[in-house]
Amino acid sequence: MTGCRSRSITWIGQLWEYETPKVIVVKNRHLGTIYRLLQLLIIVYFAWYVFVVQKGYQAQETGPESAVITKVKGVSMSKAPRGAKRIWDVAEYVKPPEGGSIFTIITRTESTKLQTLGTCPESKSVVDARCITADDCRSGDVHVLGHGIQTGRCVSSTRGSLKTCEIYAWCPLEDETVTSESLQEFVPNFTILIKNNIHFPQFRFSKGNIEGENALKNCTYHPTRSPSCPIFTMGFIVREAGVNFTEIAYKGGIIGVIINWNCNLDLHPSKCRPQYSFRRLDLQNDVSTGYNYRFAKYYNRNGTETRMLIKVYGIRIDVIVHGQAGKFSLIPTIINLATALTSIGVGSVFCDWILLTFMNKDHMYSLRKYDKVWKLEETHTATATTASSPQDSPATSESLCTNHDPPYKDSSPTMDNNIQENGQQQAWSERTESPPGS
Structure with a gap:
């Protein structure tokens, strides 16, 4: 139950998050070449095929x-x-x-x-109309491939000894x-x-x-x-x-x-x-x-x-x-131009995938690409401001004015590493400066 509540809180908290692009310049010749080639292909496709061949700047009507x-x-x-x-x-x-x-x-x-x-x-070509005796012919029957209505008699065909049913039709x-x-x-x-x-x-x-x-x-x-x-x-x-x-x-x-x-x-x-x-x-x-x-x-x-x-x-x-x-129509022109400009960003997505999947030091790139920044709680500052009065000493007022905490906290790996390194250097200096036996 606690796990479900925790996941629900996490999911609700993600609703209030905002993502903004971060620009990182990667000095890599192969990746840069791929990126520029993709941009060139997209530009040529829209400039030549969409706008010249397909006339994407026109309203079209088919079926006159x-x-x-x-x-x-x-x-x-x-x-x-x-x-x-x-x-x-x-x-x-x-x-x-x-x-x-x-x-x-x-x-x-x-x-x-x-x-x-x-x-x-x-006709002899109508197989169902062939007969031996009159019992094979039923008066009033009509064959789909036949030429008329059977009379019920079995007669000799005009040529040969083959017999067929007699019909009432247009003769011959x-x-x-x-x-x-x-x-x-x-x-x-x-x-x-x-x-x-x-x-x-x-x-x-x-x-x-x-x-x-x-x-x-x-x-x-x-x-x-x-x-x-x-x-x-x-x-x-x-x-x-x-x-x-x-x-x-x-x-x-x-x-x-x-x-x-x-x-x-x-x-x-x-x-x-x-x-x-x-x-x-x-x-x-x-x-x-x-x-x-x-x-x-x-x-x-x-x-x-x-x-x-x-x-x-x-x-x-x-x-x-x-x-x-x-x-020519303004609406399809704007739509195709917007599509062209948006499609140029496909090159960035593809190169990001290569950067974070196949490039060496991909873990380092991932750490530098994604940062989380959140606003700190200012409850202590608000409490101190409420409790202050005009009779406060100058030292107190000065301390309140000069006590500026950063409104945002950055969890980037660079800042975390710098904080950790500064902490280690301060602890080392304190151990070296303390007199023996203290």
Whole structure:
């Protein structure tokens, strides 16, 4: 119990302690070199990286409000297996046609023509639809990978002796009479106009990537010759993304056009220009590769509703806009300056750790670095002052005036050693001066 009370008193007493730095000059070349190098590194970091590279004196805003409008130009031609030719214009090979930030340019099609609603054998590729007898087929069942609703009959497939369940669907099925057409021959020459407008609300700054009345006349984007032109060719986009055009045109794929606005608003607005980069976004693997989708065209043929199912492979373009803007502000400047000045003190902490841990005579350094000073009790002086009166003798008054005790006591090792040495010298002198036999 006494130990707990003692610790509590000690802890409470520490609440009223105050620590003040003490400067000790250590004449050590190695430690001084380390200290100056640390200071130099911290100063270079803040002066070059924080204030020059990161522009720590600016207020920053990321994620601008953005609007993208795209327009594709070009005409292509496809050849069917029987030699038939077909012309494709923008209205047919661009999906969707609205001109948004995501669109697809069709490069190859697989068409199943003259499909009508009726009954036909399920595809052999649907494993769950294979059967031996009618008992294997349940009327009304639908397989997730199937093409229609089972009728409950087991019929022979169109090819071979394999039997599958009969279904009610759009017949003939897609994999039976498919016709493939390729229009990739002229796709590399297609041009894409990308109009992009951005707005930074914090700074009330708006900018577009089209400047001047004649900015769109006879220009095609090039990183060095024409970096401000927003018209790109498909061949250039695919090439800059590092993709083989023949492969992506056959299987399809997704390419991202990344527009990055990095604006320093302390400069003239004309210096704020977008930077373009290109990258393939879909992952390449053996399980699922490329990009494709299906749509149908419906018409009436001899009074029967008929459709043509089209599976298309294409290059999907995703226009992605990033950006950040910065402008001088007093608050981040003060914060970063204060951080820089504070960080310089890290060198002192590190060097103190080396000094007190690894240097020779570290115990001596520790004794000289930490001192304790506390105020002495002045109860005796206060009592003597209260008891004194005007009738006191001059000797008493003089003794009170000249009796100045130090208000603070220093427990530094130097003072303690001096006191101990003075005490030993006084005792030795008293022994030598005393007469023999006293």
